[in-house]
Amino acid sequence: MFYxxxxxxxxxxxxxxxxxxxxxxxxxxxxxLAIAFVVxxxxxxxxxxxxxxxxxLVFALAAIGLNVLTGFCGQLSLxxxxxxxxxxYAAYKLTTIFPDANVIVMVLLSGVFSAAIGAVFGxxxxxxxxxxxxxxxxxxxxxxxxxxxxxxxxxNDNASGAIEIPHREAxxxxxxxxxxxxxxxxFIVLSITALIAFLMANVLRGRIGRSWMMIRDMDIAAxxxxxxxxxTKLMAFAVSSYICGVAGAMMVFFWLNAxxxxxxxxxxxxxxxxxxxxxxxGSLSGSFMGAAFIWILPVFxxxxxxTIGINLAAETVEHVTFMIVGALIIFFLIVEPHGxxxxxxxxxxxxxxxxxxx
Amino acid sequence: xxxxxxxxxxxxxxxxxxxxLQVLWEGFVAGILYALIALGFVLIFKASGVFNFAQGIMxxxxxxxxxxxxxxxxxxxxxxxxxxxAMGILAYGVERVVMRxxxxxxxxxxxxxxxxxxxxxxxxxxxxxGGEPKQMITEELGLPTGSTAIEFGERGLIILxxxxxxxxxxxxxxxxxxxVFFNKTRIGRALRxxxxxxxxxxxVGISLNQIWAIVWFAAGLVALATGIMWGAxxxxxxxxxxxxxxxxPVLILGGFTSIPGxxxxxxxxxxxxxxxxxxxxxxxxxxxESWLAYIIALIFLLFRPQGLFGERIIERV
Numbered sequence: 001m002f003y004x005x006x007x008x009x010x011x012x013x014x015x016x017x018x019x020x021x022x023x024x025x026x027x028x029x030x031x032x033l034a035i036a037f038v039v040x041x042x043x044x045x046x047x048x049x050x051x052x053x054x055x056x057l058v059f060a061l062a063a064i065g066l067n068v069l070t071g072f073c074g075q076l077s078l079x080x081x082x083x084x085x086x087x088x089y090a091a092y093k094l095t096t097i098f099p100d101a102n103v104i105v106m107v108l109l110s111g112v113f114s115a116a117i118g119a120v121f122g123x124x125x126x127x128x129x130x131x132x133x134x135x136x137x138x139x140x141x142x143x144x145x146x147x148x149x150x151x152x153x154x155x156n157d158n159a160s161g162a163i164e165i166p167h168r169e170a171x172x173x174x175x176x177x178x179x180x181x182x183x184x185x186x187f188i189v190l191s192i193t194a195l196i197a198f199l200m201a202n203v204l205r206g207r208i209g210r211s212w213m214m215i216r217d218m219d220i221a222a223x224x225x226x227x228x229x230x231x232t233k234l235m236a237f238a239v240s241s242y243i244c245g246v247a248g249a250m251m252v253f254f255w256l257n258a259x260x261x262x263x264x265x266x267x268x269x270x271x272x273x274x275x276x277x278x279x280x281x282g283s284l285s286g287s288f289m290g291a292a293f294i295w296i297l298p299v300f301x302x303x304x305x306x307t308i309g310i311n312l313a314a315e316t317v318e319h320v321t322f323m324i325v326g327a328l329i330i331f332f333l334i335v336e337p338h339g340x341x342x343x344x345x346x347x348x349x350x351x352x353x354x355x356x357x358x
Numbered sequence: 359x360x361x362x363x364x365x366x367x368x369x370x371x372x373x374x375x376x377x378x379l380q381v382l383w384e385g386f387v388a389g390i391l392y393a394l395i396a397l398g399f400v401l402i403f404k405a406s407g408v409f410n411f412a413q414g415i416m417x418x419x420x421x422x423x424x425x426x427x428x429x430x431x432x433x434x435x436x437x438x439x440x441x442x443x444a445m446g447i448l449a450y451g452v453e454r455v456v457m458r459x460x461x462x463x464x465x466x467x468x469x470x471x472x473x474x475x476x477x478x479x480x481x482x483x484x485x486x487x488g489g490e491p492k493q494m495i496t497e498e499l500g501l502p503t504g505s506t507a508i509e510f511g512e513r514g515l516i517i518l519x520x521x522x523x524x525x526x527x528x529x530x531x532x533x534x535x536x537x538v539f540f541n542k543t544r545i546g547r548a549l550r551x552x553x554x555x556x557x558x559x560x561x562v563g564i565s566l567n568q569i570w571a572i573v574w575f576a577a578g579l580v581a582l583a584t585g586i587m588w589g590a591x592x593x594x595x596x597x598x599x600x601x602x603x604x605x606x607p608v609l610i611l612g613g614f615t616s617i618p619g620x621x622x623x624x625x626x627x628x629x630x631x632x633x634x635x636x637x638x639x640x641x642x643x644x645x646x647e648s649w650l651a652y653i654i655a656l657i658f659l660l661f662r663p664q665g666l667f668g669e670r671i672i673e674r675v
Contacts, residue, residue, distance in 0.1 A: 119633060134610070135656060142652055146645060146646070273473075281466075319482075323485070326474045326480075328474075329471070334459040334471075337467045
C-alpha cells in the first residue's frame with residue numbers, strides 16, 4: 001500500500017534506467033539525507049556525533065570498500081585493517097609534506113596509495129582462490145602492520161611511534177587536529193561517505209560492477225564470456241583498497257586524532273568483515289546497516305547496566321559485551337545468513353503485497 | 359648488501375654449527391606446536407567443511423579452564439579430567455547451537471559463525487577466569503621441567519628444554535593416535551565417510567550430528583594438549599590467540615584436508631620462521647617473524663594453489 005511500483009509508468013529510457021525507479025525509494029533516500037544533513041547536526045550533542053555518528057560513517061565507508069571486494073567480486077579479504085592503515089599513514093605523510101594543501105584533498109588522495117598496495121597484494125588472487133586467498137590478505141595485514149612499526153619515516157620519527165594529526169584549516173574552518181569541532185568533522189565525514197556511496201552505487205550497476213559479479217559467481221564462466229580476470233580482479237582490489245584507505249584516513253583525521261599501528265590491527269579487519277557479513281554481502285545499504293549494528297550495539301550495551309541501576313566493573317561489562325556480540329553474530333547468521341539487507345528486501349516485499357498477502 | 363643477504367648468513371651457519379642446531383631445534387618445537395593447532399583445524403575441516411577459526415581460542419579456553427580449576431583448589435589430574443569434560447560440553451553445545459542450524463550454508467558464513475564463537479569464548483573466558491596471564495601448572499601435571507645441555511663439537515652447547523621434548527613426544531603420540539582412530543575404528547571410518555560426502559554418509563545411516571560433536575570434541579582435546587604445551591612455554595593468556603593466526607599459514611601450506619600436511623606445514627613454517635628471523639631478520643630491523651610465515655605460505659601456494667597435500671581443486675563450469 002505504502003510501497004508499490006504499480007501505477008508508476010516510465011515514459012523514457014532515462015526514467016527506466018534511473019538509480020531508483022520507485023518514487024518511494026527516492027522519498028526515503030531524501031528523508032535519510034535530510035535527517036543526516038539537517039536534523040542530526042541540529043539536535044545532536046558532541047558526544048553523539050563523536051562517539052556514534054562519525055565512527056559509524058567511517059566504518060560504513062570501510063564496509064562498502066570491503067563489500068566491493070568480498071561481496072561483489074567474491075574475493076575474501078582479511079587485510080582491510082592494514083589497507084585502512086595505508087590510507088591513514090599516506091594521508092599523514094602527504095599533509096606533513098604539503099602543509100598548505102587542503103587536507104580533505106589529501107585524505108582523498110591517500111586512497112590512491114592504498115589502491116596501489118591493494119592491487120599488488122591482489123596479484124596472487126589470480127592463482128589462489130577461496131579460503132586459500134585469506135593467506136594473501138593476512139600476509140598483507142601482518143606485513144603492513146610491521147611496516148607501520150619498523151619504518152620510522154612513515155610516522156616522521158615520532159618518539160611515541162604514533163601519528164598525531166596536525167592542526168589544519170580548510171575553507172576558513174579548522175578541520176583536523178584537536179581544535180576541530182565535532183560538527184565540522186561530521187559534515188566532512190558525511191559528505192565523503194555519501195559521495196563515495198553514490199559513486200559506487202553507479203559503478204556497481206554498470207559494466208564494471210557487473211563484470212565483478214560475473215567473476216564472483218563463476219570466474220571460469222566469466223572468462224569464457226570475455227571478462228578479463230586479471231584486470232577485473234585487480235580493479236576490484238584497487239577500488240576496494242581505495243575506499244578502505246580513505247576510510248582509514250578519515251578514521252584518524254576526523255575521529256581519533258592520533259593512531260598507532262595497533263589501531264589498524266587484524267581486529268579491525270574482522271570488525272569490518274562482520275559488518276559486511278551481517279549487513280549483507282553484495283549490498284550497499286547492508287554495509288550501512290551492518291556498520292550501525294556492529295558499532296552502535298556495543299556502545300549501547302555499555303550504558304545499559306548504568307541506566308537500569310546495576311553497578312558492574314568496567315571490565316565485566318566489556319567481557320559481557322564480547323559475549324553478547326559473539327552470540328548475536330551467531331544468532332543473526334542462523335536466522336538470516338544473507339544479512340540485514342535481505343531482511344529489508346523481505347520487508348519491502350511484504351509492504352508491496354500488504355494488506356493482501358497472496 | 360648482497361653479501362649480507364646471500365653469503366654472510368651461511369658463513370655464520372658454518373662457523374657456529376651449535377647455534378645453528380639450536381635454532382633448528384627451536385624451529386622444530388615451534389613447528390610442532392603450530393602443527394598441533396593446525397591439526398585441530400584439519401580435523402574439523404575434514405569432517406564438516408567448516409573452517410574453524412575458534413581453534414586458537416579453544417586452546418586458550420582449555421588452558422584457562424585447567425589452570426583456573428587448579429587455582430580454585432581442584433587437584434591437577436581431576437582438573438584435567440574436568441577440563442576434558444568441559445571441552446566435551448563445548449563440543450556438544452557448538453554442534454547443537456551453531457553447526458546444526460547452519461548446515462549447508464556457504465563457507466564464509468560458517469567461517470563467520472566460528473569467529474562469532476571466538477568472540478563469545480573470549481568474553482566468556484575473561485568473564486569467568488579474568489583477563490590476567492596465568493602460570494601453567496606444569497609440575498602438578500607431572501610434566502618435566504628443566505633442561506639438558508648437550509655438548510657439541512669442541513666449544514658448542516645445545517640446550518634442550520625438557521618440556522619441549524615432551525611436547526614433541528606428545529605431538530607424535532597424538533598424531534599416531536589420531537591416525538589409528540581414523541583408520542581402524544568404526545567411528546573413524548564414519549568420520550572419513552562424512553568427510554568424503556555428507557549425503558552418501560547420511561544414506562548409509564551415519565549420524566552427521568553425532569560425528570560433528572565427536573569431531574569438535576577431538577579438536578577440543580587437541581586444543582587442550584596444545585594449550586598445556588604453549589602454556590608451559592609462556593603464560594596462559596589471551597595473547598596466545600595470536601598463535602591461531604600463525605596456524606593459518608601452516609594449514610594453508612599443508613592443505614586444508616591433510617593431517618600429514620598440517621605436520622609438514624608446521625615444520626616448514628617453524629624452521630623457516632626461526633632461521634629467517636635469526637639470520638636475515640636483522641637486515642630489515644627484526645621482528646619479521648610476524649609476517650614471514652605468511653610469505654612462505656604464499657610462495658608455496660603460488661606453485662601449488664591447493665597446498666602441499668591438499669586435494670586437487672577441480673573446477674567445472
